[in-house]
Amino acid sequence: MRRVLEVKGLLRAFGGLKAVDAVDLDVAEGSIAALIGPNGAGKTTCFAAIAGFVRADAGRVVFAGQDVSGWPPHRIAAAGMVRTFQITQPFGRLSVLENIMVGSYLRTGDRRAATAAAEQVAVQVGMGAMLATPASDLTVAGRKRLELARALATRPLLLLLDEVMAGLNPTEIGEIVDVVRDIRASGVTILLIEHVMQAVMSLAERVHVLNQGRIIARGTPREIAGDARVVEAYLGHGAAARLGGGGADA
Amino acid sequence: MSRVGLLALGALAVACVLPHLLGSNYAVNVVTMILFTAFLGQSWNIAGGFAGQTSFGHVVFFGTGAYASTILHVSHGWSPWAGWIVAIGAGALVGLVIGVLSFRAGLRGSYFALITLAFAEVFRIVANSVEFTRGGLGLLIRADPRPENFQFRNPIWFYYLALALVLASLAIAFWLTRSRFGAQLAAIRENEDAARALGIDVLRAKTVCMTISGAMAGAGGTFYAQKYLYVDPSIAYGVEKSVEMLLVSMIGGAGTVFGPLVGAAMLMGLGEITRASSNTQGLSLIVYGVILIVIVAYLPDGVIGLFRRRSGERGAPRA
Numbered sequence: 001m002r003r004v005l006e007v008k009g010l011l012r013a014f015g016g017l018k019a020v021d022a023v024d025l026d027v028a029e030g031s032i033a034a035l036i037g038p039n040g041a042g043k044t045t046c047f048a049a050i051a052g053f054v055r056a057d058a059g060r061v062v063f064a065g066q067d068v069s070g071w072p073p074h075r076i077a078a079a080g081m082v083r084t085f086q087i088t089q090p091f092g093r094l095s096v097l098e099n100i101m102v103g104s105y106l107r108t109g110d111r112r113a114a115t116a117a118a119e120q121v122a123v124q125v126g127m128g129a130m131l132a133t134p135a136s137d138l139t140v141a142g143r144k145r146l147e148l149a150r151a152l153a154t155r156p157l158l159l160l161l162d163e164v165m166a167g168l169n170p171t172e173i174g175e176i177v178d179v180v181r182d183i184r185a186s187g188v189t190i191l192l193i194e195h196v197m198q199a200v201m202s203l204a205e206r207v208h209v210l211n212q213g214r215i216i217a218r219g220t221p222r223e224i225a226g227d228a229r230v231v232e233a234y235l236g237h238g239a240a241a242r243l244g245g246g247g248a249d250a
Numbered sequence: 251m252s253r254v255g256l257l258a259l260g261a262l263a264v265a266c267v268l269p270h271l272l273g274s275n276y277a278v279n280v281v282t283m284i285l286f287t288a289f290l291g292q293s294w295n296i297a298g299g300f301a302g303q304t305s306f307g308h309v310v311f312f313g314t315g316a317y318a319s320t321i322l323h324v325s326h327g328w329s330p331w332a333g334w335i336v337a338i339g340a341g342a343l344v345g346l347v348i349g350v351l352s353f354r355a356g357l358r359g360s361y362f363a364l365i366t367l368a369f370a371e372v373f374r375i376v377a378n379s380v381e382f383t384r385g386g387l388g389l390l391i392r393a394d395p396r397p398e399n400f401q402f403r404n405p406i407w408f409y410y411l412a413l414a415l416v417l418a419s420l421a422i423a424f425w426l427t428r429s430r431f432g433a434q435l436a437a438i439r440e441n442e443d444a445a446r447a448l449g450i451d452v453l454r455a456k457t458v459c460m461t462i463s464g465a466m467a468g469a470g471g472t473f474y475a476q477k478y479l480y481v482d483p484s485i486a487y488g489v490e491k492s493v494e495m496l497l498v499s500m501i502g503g504a505g506t507v508f509g510p511l512v513g514a515a516m517l518m519g520l521g522e523i524t525r526a527s528s529n530t531q532g533l534s535l536i537v538y539g540v541i542l543i544v545i546v547a548y549l550p551d552g553v554i555g556l557f558r559r560r561s562g563e564r565g566a567p568r569a
Contacts, residue, residue: 051447053443053446053447072446072451073446073447074446074449074450074451074452075451077446077447077448077449078449082447082448082449083447084447085443085444085447089441089443089444089447090440090441090444091436091437091440091441091444092440092441093440094436094437094440098433098436101433102433102434102436102437102445102448102450103448105430105433105434106448106449106450108430109429109430111428111429111430114430114433150444150448151447151448154448154449
């Protein structure tokens with residue numbers, strides 16, 4: 001299977017702390033992959049370094065066959081890799097439609113085409129009825145959807161979704177899971193950071209586990225759930241043993 | 251034709267016959283200066299309102315334009331009309347250079363505002379001390395009221411020129427509300443990181459914006475010099491003009507098409523009234539200050555924002 005994203009030896013240190021420590025990562029075209037790990041594991045920094053928002057100290061990022069290491073974020077976005085933000089960054093004084101149009105303007109300079117594309121994306125993420133709402137009036141769930149919609153409107157090859165489900169209630173999570181599935185079905189590859197395990201388990205085909213800046217495990221959701229190192233990373237040293245060796249069906 | 255279109259056409263018709271209805275040259279001059287201030291305000295508004303790059307030293311472009319055409323005219327015998335083109339280019343160039351320098355250095359918000367103020371002050375000090383500007387003495391343009399000299403016996407011509415400038419600036423502002431570039435500037439104003447994530451070359455967009463804005467203010471400089479036939483460092487680079495430019499935009503509504511025009515009419519109108527009703531020196535400046543405080547405290551979206559909120563068209567509070 002073709003790899004749309006290949007990260008090799010990505011390193012980023014803040015002072016003495018290696019936030020991202022020699023991370024290798026790959027995402028197969030058309031798949032949904034997840035990057036998980038406990039708080040402070042370096043997931044968001046890893047995303048930022050991949051998408052060009054943070055300069056990596058070492059390592060290579062190859063996207064769609066092109067080495068994009070060191071590229072500025074806007075060039076990476078134009079090449080087709082677009083990230084969302086964990087802390088939503090709406091254009092507060094613009095309407096939902098105007099927000100999404102900023103995304104669709106990446107592919108067309110024509111106002112009418114950009115509007116039509118934005119409206120279509122709004123419907124796709126379930127915001128079709130809120131086009132005129134100012135982004136600053138949206139609920140948390142609305143803002144998360146808007147992040148997704150804006151990114152999607154740029155017609156990416158690869159979406160990097162940083163915790164689009166954090167802070168949502170179970171119903172809202174269910175809706176977003178459907179939206180993400182739908183996006184993948186339309187041909188977009190997805191790499192997501194997520195704490196909501198229910199979502200990771202049901203969406204991701206391949207999971208990478210990051211702890212203290214290092215990838216400690218990778219595999220299918222089922223393999224990961226049964227991995228003693230992963231259980232320990234989340235629950236502390238010795239937890240796997242105390243839980244009885246960690247069941248494969250944990 | 252839409253109602254808005256008819257309204258605009260009606261307003262234009264009124265604007266065209268207005269000077270003939272005013273009777274006195276004094277009144278024509280006041281209205282001319284309202285239009286001219288609206289034009290300069292729009293130059294500030296393109297950068298400060300639409301793109302959110304608040305400048306405290308926008309006069310630097312105005313002054314450079316004023317000096318460019320005046321030096322060429324007075325010292326080198328150029329026609330002021332040809333000098334006008336150079337002035338626009340000079341304003342654009344200064345906008346480009348200041349934009350590249352400060353945006354490359356990552357200056358945002360109040361840091362950007364301060365660096366623009368510093369640039370304006372440096373230009374003022376330089377203009378005060380170098381030979382080709384004749385320092386503090388200033389440059390006097392010889393009065394010779396002929397159209398080819400960009401001087402008119404009848405002030406009505408300056409009125410029409412100012413009107414043309416305002417119309418051009420309104421067209422640019424309107425284009426920004428409808429175009430990709432305008433959407434990019436709005437995105438940058440609201441959130442630079444998010445703009446970057448969506449593929450916008452933030453550095454380039456902001457620099458282009460400063461270049462356009464600088465070109466406009468540069469054009470204003472020549473107009474002003476030709477109207478008053480005199481340029482000196484404090485006229486060309488004085489901080490009062492910078493304040494006036496940002497004030498009219500903020501009073502009317504920063505980031506709106508008609509904000510600077512509304513703001514200029516209000517501010518200049520009030521200025522005339524306070525001057526006429528009192529002999530106290532500087533009273534109008536106090537009035538300006540009070541207005542600014544009230545606007546910042548109660549009307550962050552300016553007078554136009556007030557009407558929008560009333561009509562419920564867009565109740566977006568400032569985030």
